[in-house]
Amino acid sequence: MSDMTLAWRHYRLERRMFWRNPTAAFFSFVLPLIFLVLFGAISDDDQLRIIVPGIAGLSVMATTFNALAMQMTFLRDAGVLKRMHGTPLPGRSYLAGVLGSAATNALVQIAIVVLASRFAFGLGWPENWLTLVIFTLLGVSCFAAIGVAFSYVIPNFEAAPAYTNIIFLPVIFISGVFYDVEKVPTFLHDIANALPLVHVINGLQAALVTGKPLHDLLSDLAVLLLWAALGAVAAVRGFRWDARGS
Amino acid sequence: MPSGAPAILVRDLRKRYGDHEAVRGLDFEVATGEIFGLLGPNGAGKTTTVEILEGYRVRDGGEVTVLGMDPGDRPRDLRERVGIVLQSCGMYRHVKVHEAVAYWAALYPGARDVDEVIEIVGLGEKRDALARTLSGGQARRLDLALALVGDPELIFLDEPTTGFDPAARRAAWATIRRLKELGKTVLLTTHYLDEAQALCDRVAIVKDGRIVVEGPPSTLGTAASRCQVAWTDADGIRQTREVEDPTPLLNELTTAALAGNEPLRDLTVTRPSLEDVYLELTEDVDAAPSEPAA
Ligand SMILES: Nc1ncnc2c1ncn2[C@@H]1O[C@H](COP(=O)(O)OP(=O)(O)OP(=O)(O)O)[C@@H](O)[C@H]1O
Numbered sequence: 001m002s003d004m005t006l007a008w009r010h011y012r013l014e015r016r017m018f019w020r021n022p023t024a025a026f027f028s029f030v031l032p033l034i035f036l037v038l039f040g041a042i043s044d045d046d047q048l049r050i051i052v053p054g055i056a057g058l059s060v061m062a063t064t065f066n067a068l069a070m071q072m073t074f075l076r077d078a079g080v081l082k083r084m085h086g087t088p089l090p091g092r093s094y095l096a097g098v099l100g101s102a103a104t105n106a107l108v109q110i111a112i113v114v115l116a117s118r119f120a121f122g123l124g125w126p127e128n129w130l131t132l133v134i135f136t137l138l139g140v141s142c143f144a145a146i147g148v149a150f151s152y153v154i155p156n157f158e159a160a161p162a163y164t165n166i167i168f169l170p171v172i173f174i175s176g177v178f179y180d181v182e183k184v185p186t187f188l189h190d191i192a193n194a195l196p197l198v199h200v201i202n203g204l205q206a207a208l209v210t211g212k213p214l215h216d217l218l219s220d221l222a223v224l225l226l227w228a229a230l231g232a233v234a235a236v237r238g239f240r241w242d243a244r245g246s
Numbered sequence: 247m248p249s250g251a252p253a254i255l256v257r258d259l260r261k262r263y264g265d266h267e268a269v270r271g272l273d274f275e276v277a278t279g280e281i282f283g284l285l286g287p288n289g290a291g292k293t294t295t296v297e298i299l300e301g302y303r304v305r306d307g308g309e310v311t312v313l314g315m316d317p318g319d320r321p322r323d324l325r326e327r328v329g330i331v332l333q334s335c336g337m338y339r340h341v342k343v344h345e346a347v348a349y350w351a352a353l354y355p356g357a358r359d360v361d362e363v364i365e366i367v368g369l370g371e372k373r374d375a376l377a378r379t380l381s382g383g384q385a386r387r388l389d390l391a392l393a394l395v396g397d398p399e400l401i402f403l404d405e406p407t408t409g410f411d412p413a414a415r416r417a418a419w420a421t422i423r424r425l426k427e428l429g430k431t432v433l434l435t436t437h438y439l440d441e442a443q444a445l446c447d448r449v450a451i452v453k454d455g456r457i458v459v460e461g462p463p464s465t466l467g468t469a470a471s472r473c474q475v476a477w478t479d480a481d482g483i484r485q486t487r488e489v490e491d492p493t494p495l496l497n498e499l500t501t502a503a504l505a506g507n508e509p510l511r512d513l514t515v516t517r518p519s520l521e522d523v524y525l526e527l528t529e530d531v532d533a534a535p536s537e538p539a540a
């Protein structure tokens with residue numbers, strides 16, 4: 001079978017296993033809704049225009065970066081990666097299946113955010129669907145690849161939540177998920193600008209709220225493409241089936 | 247013994263972890279169609295050796311050829327022709343038995359029939375069970391199924407029957423013998439000496455990363471030590487003697503018994519079992535470090 005077919009088969013296996021754990025699936029999809037409800041209750045419309053794209057960006061990061069960093073560390077500690085490594089399945093196909101599955105979850109979350117902001121908050125439909133699709137896909141690829149690569153740094157599964165949160169929480173804080181990013185002090189702003197989340201949120205904000213055209217978002221696209229490429233190389237090259245050296 | 251290029255060739259294999267030398271110059275060959283056993287105490291270096299041959303671990307020295315290829319390069323062609331039961335590894339928790347076997351089957355060019363393999367390892371009744379609900383021995387059977395479904399030429403089995411009940415062990419032995427009949431090569435490690443005796447054409451006993459003795463299991467006993475003759479004498483006292491060759495002693499005993507018209511009671515002549523040889527050779531003698539006898 002071709003590498004593509006094997007990737008597709010692996011994707012289907014991942015999806016099937018994901019739905020076999022329905023409570024985990026349910027809570028991962030409820031997370032952005034909880035955020036939306038909480039912030040919807042305390043925010044006016046102007047604030048919502050900032051917070052909705054922020055929460056969409058946060059959801060993309062949580063379902064890809066966080067989920068994959070945890071999942072890959074778990075599979076490595078449990079010896080599942082070791083088992084897969086002994087089969088003819090190419091690493092590329094395996095990773096493509098895994099990334100595709102995480103991407104699917106992120107797409108579902110974006111859909112939830114779009115529907116909720118239309119029907120629960122009366123914000124209207126997205127201004128620009130094409131921008132929405134492009135930034136969602138790019139954000140997903142970027143964070144999924146970085147999440148897999150980051151799992152190679154995590155020493156064991158017990159340490160995984162701490163390792164993921166030490167990245168996730170500061171990043172969502174400095175990237176303007178919950179407030180206008182312009183209000184952040186300059187040096188934090190500079191750090192945030194070097195990282196992908198701000199650019200995902202910029203794109204999503206253009207798509208969902210402002211309708212800013214794609215050609216004004218080129219620098220955001222460039223940063224995300226760079227991160228996605230770096231992440232993909234690190235995810236493929238750095239692969240290890242065990243925590244210790246072999 | 248089957249001929250042709252060896253399926254596995256190991257020359258002066260070395261591997262260290264930090265400052266611990268786990269494998270210290272192993273040499274052995276496994277012929278195509280042969281069942282070869284690696285025996286030895288915990289920590290002897292069996293898994294390390296097998297995992298180097300499987301392409302998991304990087305060797306520090308020596309030469310290794312598996313089906314004519316260097317497993318260190320991890321060629322896909324090699325992975326398609328090899329089946330692996332690891333000493334320990336995990337499984338996706340939310341996959342059903344038949345899904346797992348079918349998924350694995352699709353990874354190999356000439357896979358076997360999925361349901362047939364599930365039956366062979368005795369998981370027929372569990373084909374719709376989730377992997378996480380399998381008992382220890384059942385999970386081990388799934389490991390075996392996944393190693394066999396690709397119809398590999400060479401199968402690595404690192405303690406494959408650990409956790410099997412006696413019936414399942416016999417069934418696994420039958421399966422492994424069947425692999426041999428089909429011309430497959432098997433490299434097996436085990437702590438069950440009856441298993442080695444029942445299955446292996448040749449075994450090597452490894453200790454501290456070196457082979458201490460190698461040969462067909464049946465000849466290891468004769469090579470290594472004496473046999474024991476025991477009987478109950480005319481006064482009802484149990485007598486035992488250890489001799490290189492029991493013939494003269496037996497002659498003497500039977501002659502005496504016939505002459506005295508006394509029955510020779512409870513006569514036994516026992517060759518040391520593989521287990522006796524194993525225990526003798528792997529015994530921890532802190533005295534002078536013995537030279538490797540291989
Ligand atoms: N990844 C590793 N890092 C450091 N030391 C290791 C590693 N793997 C194995 N060792 C050490 O190497 C030695 C040989 O281990 P190995 O697993 O090969 O033994 P074994 O013969 O398979 O034993 P067992 O019968 O218990 O399975 C042991 O002392 C073990 O502690």
Ligand SMILES: [Mg+2]
Binds near residue numbers: 293
């Ligand atoms: Mg072992």
